[in-house]
Amino acid sequence: MSNVLAIAATTRTLRNLLLARMPLLDGDLSDLEVTLQPPDVARKGISKAQLNVFLYQVVYNAAWRNQDMPGRVRPGESATPALALNLHYLITAWGRGESDSDAISHRVLAAAMSTLHDRPVLDGNDIRNALPDNDLADQIERVRFAPLPQSVDELSKLWTAFQTNYRVSSAYEATVVLIDSQSPVRASLPVLRRGSQDRGVFTQASAAPSLQSLALPHFQVGVQLGEDIVLTGSQLSAAGALARFTSLRLDQPIDIAPVAGDQPNTLRVHLADAADDAQAMSRWVPGVYTVALVTQPAGLPPMLSNELPLVLAPxxxxxxxxxxxxxxxxxxxxxxxxxxxxxxxxxxxxxxxxxxxxxxxxxxxxxxxxxxxxxxxxxxxxxxxxxxxxxxxxxxxxxxxxxxxxxxxxxxxx
Structure with missing residues (x-):
């Protein structure tokens, strides 16, 4: 990971790399100047062969954005992920003077692209020498440059935003720059014992009930208080089971003990009305519910089945x-x-x-x-x-x- 000098260190290292390598590829570029200016002012006061490197966009890196840093966060700990960024650069070439009759600008651009083709990964020593106090070279991921294809429409919009005439250019993406979060890491204490009896994890195949369908009286679209519903599924048993009715309109779910149904793998649940339950009038509200089955087999924690929708009709x-x-x-x-x-x-x-x-x-x-x-x-x-x-x-x-x-x-x- 790296500090807040990371973006500047990337830009400066890229400039130094191009300035050092391009004249070696083309001896006629010995007077080359590499600048870091916005394109509309980059050429002011310069008549030599020139390459301008401009950071025109910074975007989040999706792969690293929510990723914990390896070696920094251990299982059970939480920390704010590093700020992961991709940097988009536009490199623009100029020849000598105004006419550029020898197409020097084309040679400048070709030398720059060849350099990034051969040296796409920034060297750690180059990064350290580019800017004092930066630690970009120490981050876990290397900084790599790759061409960033741009359509004619995208180039047109980009140069319109610069408010200057178009020059021969190419776009590159630098990925990835990881800037350290300054938020502290929260590390939990080691676990001494799992639960009051230190019994560990229970595992039992097919122990939880599963609901497949719900039958209503007379094939109605809803059930009324005073009527029964029939649950069909697998692993169903009335012993120690509760049918749980949940609604967004209720503060707490309603639990009702079912009885065995008339058919195998079925349970019958009676929704008590005011004649059976004095509090039924205020315990329920009309509307849409979900129904699940809660069971607690001997020696195991409570288990909850899947949920089925139910309409309680007024x-x-x-x-x-x-x-x-x-x-x-x-x-x-x-x-x-x-x-x-x-x-x-x-x-x-x-x-x-x-x-x-x-x-x-x-x-x-x-x-x-x-x-x-x-x-x-x-x-x-x-x-x-x-x-x-x-x-x-x-x-x-x-x-x-x-x-x-x-x-x-x-x-x-x-």
Whole structure:
């Protein structure tokens, strides 16, 4: 790694290399001058053969950017990676005077490119002699120069930015320069014992349960409180298992003990309603959940299966169930209670309506109450649904031989 002189050391070493090697390749370049100026001012006051080296861009090196430095950070330690940079240089050639009738500029460029072709890696001694107090030569990666192809469009934009006339040029990339981070390394103390009993790591093949599918009552898109779901998978056992229901709307997941299903490799989970659990009204919220199975085999730590999506549909009551054409006022109750921040809409037929008012009573065993104003309602019979975070109430009665829309969730407008 190297200090903050690394970029300057790279540029100075490159200049010294070109200045020393190019006259040896072409004896007619004994008066060559190598400068480090921006292209628009590089030629001012100079009439000799000239090569200008200009650092026009610095980019991050993707391979080293998040890489810990070998030998500096050990396993279990953390440190800010070195600042890893690629340097883009433009080398521009001029002949003698203004006319350049002998194409000296072409010879200058050819000598420079030949030098970088033969000597693409900067020598450590050259780097140390280029700039006092730099330690670029000590970094773990060598600095290598490679041609950087540029399209006509890229060259045009580049020279337009310089605001000067185009000169014969070539671009090179220097990779990589690693500048030390000044942030301290954090080294943890050695581990004396693994866990309270120093039992080490447990490994057991195929011990964790795996869920493959989730069956809902009547092939519905969602489940309601008071109904059962059936989990199908492998490594399923009701002994010591918990079905874990997780929602972004809940602070804590809900765990329910399953029972063995009717078929092999299945578990049945009952979602208690208010009749079975006095806190069900406030424990759940309508919306989208994920379901996983948590098990703890004897002598092993808890294991969590994969997750499956589940929609918990709201259960609603609607009043009144009759009205006259025009604006209809509806009162809705929702079980379980609606949580803070949930998105709520009423589907009145095919119309989507936002609530006028939403109230959660102080008594947490009571449902949420909502009021809606549905405008411009024509005569007819309308099925009513409540949508909470994308979960729709189920307006279908499955008790008969043939499913039918529930009469208590239809509004007749006359």
């Amino acid at each position: 259960i609603i009551t609607v009043s009144p169930l009759t009205g006259t054409a025009g604006t209809i006022a509806l009162n809705i109750t929702c079980t379980p209670r609606i949580g803070a921040g949930q998105r709520v809409f009423l589907l009145f037929g095919d119309a989507l309506v936002s609530p006028q008012n939403l109230t959660n009573p102080a008594d947490t065993t009571k449902p949420t109450t909502l009021t809606f104003q549905v405008p411009d309602v024509a005569k007819g019979t309308y099925t009513v649904r409540l949508r909470v975070d994308g979960a729709d109430s189920i307006p279908v009665d499955f008790s008969g031989a043939v499913p039918a829309f529930r009469a208590d969730q239809q509004v007749v407008v006359s």
